[in-house]
Amino acid sequence: MVSKTVLKQILASNQKDIERYNIVSRELPSDDFPRRVFIGVRRAGKSFMLYQKMQQMLSCGHGWDEMLYLNFEDDRLTGFTNDDFEQILECHAEMYGRRPMLFLDEVQNVEGWEKFARRMADAKYDIWITGSNAKMLSSEIMSTLGGRYLSTEVYPYSFLEFLGVKGIVADENSLLGTEPRAQMLRAYSEYLQWGGLPESVGLSVKRDYLTSTFQKIYLGDIVSRNKISNPNILRLLLKKLAESVKQPVSYNRLSSILSSVSGKISMPTVSKYIEYCESAWLLLRLRNVSAPFADKEMSCKYYFVDNGVLNLFLINGETSLLENLVALSLFRKYGHDHDNERVFFYNDNVEVDFYVPEDGLAIQASYSISHSDVTYGREVEALKKLPKVLTCRRRIILTYDESDIVTDEFGTIEVKPLWKWLLE
Structure with a gap:
């Protein structure tokens, strides 16, 4: 059991951290479906996609009273169990008195998380979840979630995203120039050898x-x-x-x-x-x-x-x-x-x-x-x-x-x- 005091401290410190992150924009789901499970290998950028969504909401005038974020690889959450999920909702209600959109990062670390996810879906919460374990989408768990969530696979950067991070423009006109083309080809060699984490x-x-x-x-x-x-x-x-x-x-x-x-x-x-x-x-x-x-x-x-x-x-x-x-x-x-x-x-x-x-x-x-x-x-x-x-x-x-x-x-x-x- 994690105490409410500790949970409130974690929620508050996470907010400051997310505001400071310099996020490279990636393509987020274009539809308005309110419940998502983002899956993929560690460090592929799943967490950054949650940060990107939260920063977008902040820039559109929403506040932290409308969002709740926890990362379940945070060592301060050691000992967090399925029974503690209700506590995080209580903490947010005590801090802000509003119903939040939930952002739960690496949630597969909590045994039984899918039961909470289903209950939140039934209660019509908006919720984005990330996880590094493909078993999160096993037939048993997806049966438990009952079609309430859509899954989105997250991979390391594509080549186009990789070039964007490096500030390299790779449209047809740009690549006519000798130096821009040479710059792109150097990036191509690097990407081929070392990937896009x-x-x-x-x-x-x-x-x-x-x-x-x-x-x-x-x-x-x-x-x-x-x-x-x-x-x-x-x-x-x-x-x-x-x-x-x-x-x-x-x-x-x-x-x-x-x-x-x-x-x-x-x-x-x-x-x-x-x-x-x-x-x-x-x-x-x-x-x-x-x-x-x-x-x-x-x-x-x-x-x-x-x-x-x-x-x-x-x-x-x-x-x-x-x-x-x-x-x-x-x-x-x-x-x-x-x-x-x-x-x-x-x-x-x-x-x-x-x-x-x-x-x-x-x-x-x-x-x-x-x-x-x-x-x-x-x-x-x-x-x-x-x-x-x-x-x-x-x-x-x-x-x-x-x-x-x-x-x-x-x-x-x-x-x-x-x-x-x-x-x-």
Whole structure:
């Protein structure tokens, strides 16, 4: 139980902190639906989106008597339980005498939070919630919330947001100039290598920050939360998945590889560890659109939620980083729920890196196709064959900096730099 005196002190100090934050504006939900759950990996900027909303309300003439904000990773809230939720409403009522809009940050740290969230929805409160655990949206919890909330996935900065934070204008006219174009390309190289976690953008040396962030996700959100007794096996699994980012990998193969270096590791253990990483939003799964059901679940491709985190595991990993960035951009656009039935890869005699059925979009990711006839043939021929089995309205090969147009009986295949596609 946290005392009312402490809760009131926390509420008051949070208000001053939020007013002082220099927020980089991101796209908030455009509709007026009053109850939201923002989910995503740690430090992707979920809290900043709550701050942005509160600052917008303040700038429009609303006051703190209309808003209540708590961060449940605040060490002053140690010991906060589901029973204390009612106390925060009582504290706000005693301080202001008004009904507030609720902003609850990292609420998954409180066991049973979803019961309070449902009760507040039934009472017609406006409420925005953030959480880093994908299990917040498990079928059981969403059943408890009963359709009362909409979920919004929050990813690290897109390339356009990344450029905006750096003050780089990347419209068509600006990029005609030599220096603006060079500035944009330097930012592109940085973004490809080190990703877009918001707090890392302004750092000249990013590796220490990214290592710290990974350790917090790895040790806090995965090892500690799931009581993993041998974290070294999990680290080896993540290293192998990072090295395998470009190709499908099965539970059976992972189990065999890990068993060869760490003693017997069962397939169920591998499956469970990957699920833990997905729940923490560290890994994002991609399924084969052409595979039967069992293979869809057992042999998938896995991507990391940020290029900077992936880069911690790689040496000379430019091709893996490029493909990982394409995956993140597609997930950001089309969404990535637990089943992810919107973005796939295709692997049946030929392999296509990404396929989006609703748009008939097929994408190959290759750092370069101009320096190898083998690479050129592999990437182009797969896209030439795919329209014979799946609807393809647009086919693209994304490279680091190459452009071309390939024509065939089904139309054109665009070869273009990744940065151009990211700015579309």
